[in-house]
Amino acid sequence: MEGLENTLYSAYLINEGVNLEHSKTQGIYKVLVEKCTDGIYVIQSGRFRFTNPEFRRIFGYTHEELTDRDIRDLIVPGEMELLTETIKRMEVGTEKTVRCEFKALRKDGKIIDVEIDFVHFEYHGRGAVLGVVREITMRKRLEDKLKRMAITDELTQLYNRRQFYSQLEKEIERTKRYHAPLSLILLDIDNFKRYNDTHGHVEGDKVLEKLGEIIRNNVRRVDTAYRYGGEEFTVILPETGWIEAYSVADRIRKVFENTTFYPKVLHGTVTRRHLTMSIGLAEYNPTFNLENFVRYADDAMYKAKIRGGNKVVPHEIMIKGTKPGVWQISNLG
Missing domain, CATH: 3.30.450.20 (PAS domain)
Known part of the structure; x- marks a missing residue:
């Protein structure tokens, strides 16, 4: 030896x-x-x-x-x-x-x-x-923590906007390769600025934090959720057509609508409030690029807003491509 x-x-x-x-x-x-x-x-x-x-x-x-x-x-x-x-x-x-x-x-x-x-x-x-x-x-462990911090929204613990675009690009490449459906949900809290102005940003943050929890609890393990910015959130749904995505979006909408918040007002008085959201969705089409895909979901969300909010609206391209009898316009609320 x-x-x-x-x-x-x-x-x-x-x-x-x-x-x-x-x-x-x-x-x-x-x-x-x-x-x-x-x-x-x-x-x-x-x-x-x-x-x-x-x-x-x-x-x-x-x-x-x-x-x-x-x-x-x-x-x-x-x-x-x-x-x-x-x-x-x-x-x-x-x-x-x-x-x-x-x-x-x-x-x-x-x-x-x-x-x-x-x-x-x-x-x-x-x-x-x-x-x-x-x-x-x-x-x-420290490296992993720093990586998570770089791609995670601190308040909601959902992924952040940067990670959203990175992951969406990967999912688009995957759906092109395997010809599987891919849907995108984009949602925005209705009248959230008024809520913040009335009750303050601390109470507003509680709403955003709770919404992050609601989204996590109402999507599948294969889906990924993101805080897109401010009070806007988005969910990527792999291997999911837009009609199935509509069901996921509407479930999130209903749970959020039925959630009670207890913000404080002047002199510490506590009040009860319910909030709603507007949701747009789109299903990927090979003719789309990434920017188009996000824009179609965003356009649909805007239409939900102008129709009074508290709605899920698929982009009109989705509806036009649906077989008669599968989807009724009354489903739009």
Whole structure:
């Protein structure tokens, strides 16, 4: 084992940019690796030949438990193919260094995020892999949180406008490829400016927050909801024709209409209020581009407004294309 350790220490330090001529003894290398705050290991044929204390701490195993153990035992099944291919390339020397991130499995069953550097080197005439492991679970959680914050509206916890356009573009490409229907709902709270002016923005925010909850609770898992801006919201409904989308939209409208709000007025008096919304919808057509698609839903919403609000209105293109008897104009309210 001593020869392997010396080779390992040298390979690790070279990988870290250390000039071995400036180091006095192999004992110094050993102390550095044993005290290193990175997990370090060596494998041959996919099995452990060496692990340092930090590696064993990260994964919760003893030295004896890891000796000759298959490294694949420490990686979640869904990432096994990437790990196997990486090790194969490194051991034969196809690549000299590579860095990957994996979901790893501790001895206690806990799944953690790790970053692994793989370095090819020769030991006893055979290819081996030196690995440097860092646990990055907290970093990944922070990254995920920042990503969510970048695409999420803080007040309603729905996706934001930027994410809406990004996702809609993907859904349009998907519906073109698979020829599946795709519908879009655009809604706006009726007379919301008056409500804000009367009761203040704090009470108005409560309404927006509640509406976000209502939308989330009344769409399917495959649907995605967004705060489009101000009091406007939108829902993308994949694999959904406009008549089915109408049912979803009308369900949201009814639940919102029947929700009671208790805003405070002057001198702290509490009053009861009900609000309504106007909803427009459109179904994607291959002749549309993204801008047309959104505009048709927006035009339909505007028509719901001028008809008095508290309505769901499909764009007229949808109605004209419907077979007789499937849709009656009376359904427009």
